[in-house]
Amino acid sequence: MPLSEHEQRVLAQMEKALYAEDPRLASTLKSTASAAGHGLDRRRVAIGVLGALVGLALVVVGVMSQLIWVGAAGFLLMVLGGAWAAKPHGRPHLGVVGSEGRRPGPGGRGGGGGGGGRGPKGPRPTGGGSFMERMEQQWDKRREQGPS
Incomplete structure (x- = not known):
């Protein structure tokens, strides 16, 4: 309207x-x-609902005729129809949000100072090379300090 x-x-x-x-x-x-295009498409929803209704009818026919495979096919069609109807037609744009709440720009950096949310860039710890070794060192330091 x-x-x-x-x-x-x-x-x-x-x-x-x-x-x-x-x-x-x-x-x-x-x-x-303007770039989203992630809404639900009416045609997609109509096809999904129609598929789910046909699946429901197959389940009822399968139960009435005692043919398990017809009921199973109907159930599968119901699930697929519902999933088809609920799926947005656009591809979602997932990304990292920086510390200031902004997404990175096209170059991959933090769109004007977000820094990708990694925090301050300080010197790396000198003792220990791998990630797990650094985590173990931090754990040991915390244990040595005792409860706060």
């Missing part, structure tokens, strides 16, 4: 206020909304 002229004006005012108050959030929301 299209918005009325009044609703469009109010929406435009809200967008301007959002840009004025927090431009970074507004640009993030705008880029996310």
Whole structure:
């Protein structure tokens, strides 16, 4: 249903206020909304629900005719139809969020200072080479310090 002229004006005012108050959030929301495409597609939902209903009918027919394989096929079709209907049609964009709550930019670095969420870059521990050795050293230090 299209918005009325009044609703469009109010929406435009809200967008301007959002840009004025927090431009970074507004640009993030705008880029996310334009690139998302993760919603449910009506055709996909209709096909999935139809498949689930046909599967349910096969389960009922399988039970009535005492043919286990028909009921099992119907159950499988029900599950697959439900999964097909619930699956978003776009591919999700998963990624790492930096310490400032931003995703890394296209180059893979922390989009303007997030640092990928790895914390401060300090010197590496000199004693011990492997990850497990460093963890064991930290564990030993904690045990030596005793309960706090």
